[in-house]
Amino acid sequence: MFQYIIRRLLIAIPVLIGVTIFSFFIVNLAPGNPVDMQVNPFATEADKEIRKEALGLNDPIYVQYLRWVQNLVKGDFGYSFSTYEPVGEMIAKRIGPTLILMGASLIVAYLIAIPIGILSATRQYSWIDYLTTTVSFLGISIPNFFLGLGAIYVFAVIFQVLPTGGMNTLGGNGGFGDTFKHLILPALVLGTASAGNMVRYVRSSMLEVLGQDYLRTARAKGLREFIVTNKHALKNALIPIITVIGLDIPLLIGGAVVTEQIFQWPGLGQLTIQSIGSRDYPTLMAINFMAAIVVLSSNLIADLLYSVADPRIKYN
Amino acid sequence: MKKFKHAINLLVILSLLLLAACSGGDTTSTDSPENSGDDAKASAGTMFLGMVNPPTGFNPINSGDVAAVFLQKFMFDSFLEMDGPLNFVPKLAESFETTDNQTFTIKLNKNAKWSDGTPVTTADVEFTLNLVANPVVETAVGAYISTFEGLDSSGKLPEGETSIPSVKVIDEQTIEFKTSKPVDPNMIKEQLGVKLLVLPKHILGEVDPAQLSQHPFMQKPTVTNGPFKFVQYAKDQYVEFEANSDYYLGTPELSKLFVKIMPAANMVAQLQTGELHMNVAGGIGKIIPTDYETVDSLENVTTVIEPTIGYQTMMFNTETIKDVKVRQAIAYALDRQKIVDNLLKGYGEVIDGPYTSLSPYLNKDVEQYTYNQEKAKALLEEAGWDFNQTIQLVVPTGNKVREQSADLITQDLQAIGLKVEMTTYDFPTIMQKGEAGEFDLLLIGFTFTLDPEISALYDSKGTYNFMNFSNERVDELLTLGKAEPDADVRQQIYNELQDIHHAELPYISLYSDHDYAAISNDVVFGAPKIFGFHHDLQKWAVSGAK
Secondary structure (H helix, E strand, C coil), rough: CCHHHHHHHHHHHHHHHHHHHHHHHHHHHCCCCCCHHHHCCCCCCHHHHHHHHHHCCCCCCHHHHHHHHHHCCCCCCEEECCCCEHHHHHHHHHHHHHHHHHHHHHHHHHHHHHHHHHHHHHCCCCCHHHHHHHHHHHHHHHHHHHHHHCCCHHHHHHHCCCCCCCCCCCCCCCCHHHHHHHHHHHHHHHHHHHHHHHHHHHHHHHHHHHHHHHHHHHHHHCHHHHHHHHHHHHHHHHHHHHHHHHHHHHHHHHHHHHHHHHHHCCCCCHHHHHHHCCCCCCHHHHHHHHHHHHHHHHHHHHHHHHHHCCCCCCCC | CHHHHHHHHHHHHHHHHHHHHHHHHHHCCCCCHHHHHHHHHHHHCCCHHHHHHCCCCCCCCCCCCHHHHHHHHCCCCCCEEEEECEEEEEECCEEEEECCEEEEEEEEEECCCCCCEEEECCHHHHHHHHHCCCCCCCCCCCHHCCCCCCCCCCCCCCCCCCCCCCEEECCCCEEEEECCCCCCHHHHHHHHHHHCCCCCHHCCCCCCCCCCCCHHHHHCCCCCCEEEEEEEEEECCCCEECCCCCCCCCCCCCCEEEECCCCCCHHHHHHHHHHCCEECCCECCCCCCCHEEEHHHCCCCEEEEEEECCCEEECCCCCCCCCCCHHHHHHCCCCCHHHHHHHCCCECCCCCCCCCCCCCCCCCCCCCCCCCHHHHHHHHHHHCCCCEEEEEEEEEEECCCHHHHHHHCCCCCCCCCCCEEEEEEEHHHHHHHHHCCCCCCCEEEEECCCCCHHHHHHHCCCCCCCCCCCCCCHHHHHHHHHHHHCHHHHHHHHHHHHHHHHHHHCCCEEECCCCEEEECCEEEEEECCCCCCCCCHHCCCECCCH
């Protein structure tokens, strides 16, 4: 097991290097550059040239890349090209909110998906099954921004029970309750969207397990159906779903870009959009780098959880 | 049946858990949800403004964007404020005078001080001017001082030098500078007087000029000289200011001020719920026209609509559309009034050229290109236009009205038989396409000053002359106009310039959209204004607790 982790981590290194090279060149190849965004009509050509030089944009691209790697090794993500803030600080501030939002929406997704998936599987081809499959299909199809704007309109504008956006009441005392109130809408929107997908996984996984012989044995021994379904079957049905969690995390980051934008949630998604808009290379690179690490590690964690959930799986 | 029951039970339990989790949060929260809207109202003396564009930072001499400058002016005072077209009132400067239109004397308000108690003196002014002119300092305001004696045309000192020879400190409150030729004082007052913000020498004096942009002060200004002090900037979320109780023009009425950054769509919702006191309008905090009716129908806000000096144009690439007749034909083919009526809901005006009806320099004798498809077709025939040729129309994303106007423009051009291919790109791409001349028609918007000086756009070497338009007489007129002190003579110069552009048509202006601002009824004093938004900020107030 330990060896397996080490091996996976070692493989991750060349993958990460590859990802950074690839993304650095892609990011730099995009038309336009940070200096062009200097749209003040009172900035002269000389002003632009000084800035270009100061940002190192006049150097060949491989020099820029090597400089970036050199700094990265020292743990320095550099300065934002558009705001001159240290990128490390900027990202550190954003990780917390993103994790809170992702965690909350994962909880929402599973709280919705697991019971509904089980229900749907145990009542296969009943009206409940058809209803849940249709609703979850709708859940997948409705774009987050639409759901988000609808939620703002209903809960914030009409009923005025929840705030329209942000993470805290400005000028208020903040605190857990306040953040929680701000979290409800974005987490529900993001959570229900992934729940739609999740229901179908739980359902099909459950269906497969329900047909197994050992469940018939369990029933034959006189176990109550509730125990059979929710203990014996569910435990085994969850194994493939664990993998889905791992695959879902990068998806959640993607979904969060839109959701964070709508609810002004101060997470990484919002930072990404702003950085793309201003061609802020150092910030984009840092985000790419982090995203690569998240994907690699969530895959690894999913694999490890797999062996925890199913003792038949061993990594040696 | 039993199975079903169990499943239902499970579902009920789980949903109860979920509900409990939600309501649990509500009861433990410090303020109940019903109060969330009242929060803004309840804390008297706190104001919330809404804007759309996030600022690039708080460096007064190196901010390229309108949003940053707008925010900086809450914390830093300019020498003057323009509270109406070319009407200047004193702020940091007690007086800003010249007798010969070449030597200018600025006298600072002797009460002005930084928020740490240090007086604002001419040493700070000299320090700031020298930084802007220093060729190693990153700055975005070089053009403000490009007329100074001893500087090159981009406002830079020769390599290695660090102080402007024509700037002379007379005493702590008096400073003098000289331009290389006599100029119109209004031009200097509008650029240097209203826009240049002074940096504190006692904080930044020892910083390596080349490293100035990275200095923490530029992210979190620790001392300021305006009505408000910087508290924090939650990036892309909001900027928090607090009153500077030692402000030399009087203690501000507001104790706190938040400028929230959000998508335009959210602004309407927040105006309605009372989370916002007003949108800031002015190109950085606009409400989208499709929401105008909704906002008008809100009972807790009043609306203000004002013409602006900002405008949208369609540039012609004069390299690919060489024939003036073709450019004219395209201009005649456009139903610009339809854009104003339909997309701007009537809150805008059709303009030709770079001056809106607010500008005293608008040449009213120039006849507009009015919608006339027959004339357009005739001109195309006359020019021998090849109707199989495809015209590339390049459109930037980000401004909804502009994106929609591109559809109307395409339809209008197709109606006269032109083949048009429209492509949209984000702004950095547009800038590159523009500079490289990779377009036939390009949509872009500008907000210059009330002063007619617009070399950046018109001059054959101008930063934004993507049209590749070059005309000796125009360059000559621009140089003359910049250096002409007499307003009447300048009027003649810019009239001729507008005549030439009307005939040569390197670009056709589309429309100028009015500012549309909504102000909460709780606001006692203060409103978004085209001129002098930041004037009398210390008097801004909101009504108190209910």
